[in-house]
Amino acid sequence: MPEIFRDEDIEAASGKGADDENFPVGSFLIAPPLRPHVKAYYDFARGADDIGDDPDLLAEEKVRRLKAYRAVLHGEGEGLSKPSALRASLLEAGVPLERGSDLLVAFEQDCRKDRYASLDELLGYCRYSANPVGQFLLDLHGEDRALFGASDALCTSLQILNHLQDLKEDFREIGRSYLPADWLAEEDAVVEDVTASKASPGLRRVIDRLLEVCSELNQQAEELVSGLKSRRLAAESAVILKLAKRLRVKLAEADPIAGRVALSKADFLKAGAAGFVQGVILPRRAA
Incomplete structure (x- = not known):
């Protein structure tokens, strides 16, 4: 070729x-x-x-x-x-x-494809856009593939959170929206609402519903950290999970349409310290 x-x-x-990535694949x-x-x-x-x-x-x-x-x-x-x-x-x-x-x-x-009809369609997209990353890391470290479910949950949560951060940019720059169309209709909102100066009440409700999905996914991902054999990978996973939880909170408290919601250096430092303790120091089921 x-x-x-x-x-x-x-x-x-x-x-x-x-520098555009919230959650780098690799770290120290x-x-x-x-x-x-x-x-x-x-x-x-x-x-x-x-x-x-x-x-x-x-x-x-x-x-x-x-x-x-x-x-x-x-x-x-x-x-x-x-x-x-x-x-x-x-x-x-x-x-x-x-x-x-x-x-x-x-x-x-x-x-x-630039529109998603339902949450199921969006989750199907995340199956390929995000989940292979976690599966790659698990395979690379020789971990049990029984942990794929927890890893997939974390990766899907990260992907949806990133979509929520970039709602306005994705629509304006590449005409793409990952918001479930059926939820928009149920909440009396339209995709074009992301171009406004602030989120409409209907769009805010759709955002909050997706954040609740992320909360449930983050909960499912908890078993990943304790189940990993590699303490380094456990620490890495703990850090990423804590960052995902923090970003979910920030997106719930702020309006991603009014301005981009991002993690701060303090968020990264706190997550790094807490993740290291959880993954490396504290005992785990699969030590």
């Missing part, structure tokens, strides 16, 4: 970078020998996401590039550095290639 585009061109075109808590694998995965996901959100590409071209990513990842093509690097990494670590290609299902869906 000839090189039809360069990975390095993608981030520049989309304007995105690692990940064991040093595993960090190159985490970086390869992150670079692949970032590159594919940037293709899907590139405002200068037609949907057909986005899909074509994402299919090229998939082909290289599965050894059916060549010439793209990020999927090539991830393929080598996953094969070396013994992690299924699907942990990468499952992400592409969501990115291709973003090229074709």
Whole structure:
């Protein structure tokens, strides 16, 4: 397969970078020998996401590039550095290639679909856009796949919280909305309400309903930390869960339509300290 585009061109075109992420895939808590694998995965996901959100590409071209990513990842093509690097990494670590290609299902869906009829549709999207990340980390650390459910809950919560942060930007910049259409109708709201200076009462109710979903998902994710064998990964998971809970509270207290709601440095420091204690120091069921 000839090189039809360069990975390095993608981030520049989309304007995105690692600083746009609330919950980085890797941190200093990940064991040093595993960090190159985490970086390869992150670079692949970032590159594919940037293709899907590139405002200068037609949907057909986005899909074509994402299919090229998939082909290289599965050894059916060549010439793209990020999927090539991830393929080598996953094969070396013994992690299924699907942990990468499952992400592409969501990115291709973003090229074709910009509305979600129900919560079930949104959760189906998160199955591919977010959940493979946690599954990758569990596989990389050799953890029990029985923890996939708790991991999926955390990853889905993070994805929905990110959508709520970016309601206005997603609609204005790429015409996309992840708000369940049936809930909007039930609450006498419309997608276009996100362009206002503040949330309408109906839109606020939809936001609060999604935040309640995130609260339930965060509760389901609690067993992840105590069930992990790796204390480093337990600490990482504890930190991310605490950040998810904090962001949920901030989104409940503030209006994401009036201004972007974000975590502060103090939030990260507090979550980091508490997560380290919970994951590394306190006893766990699967120590």
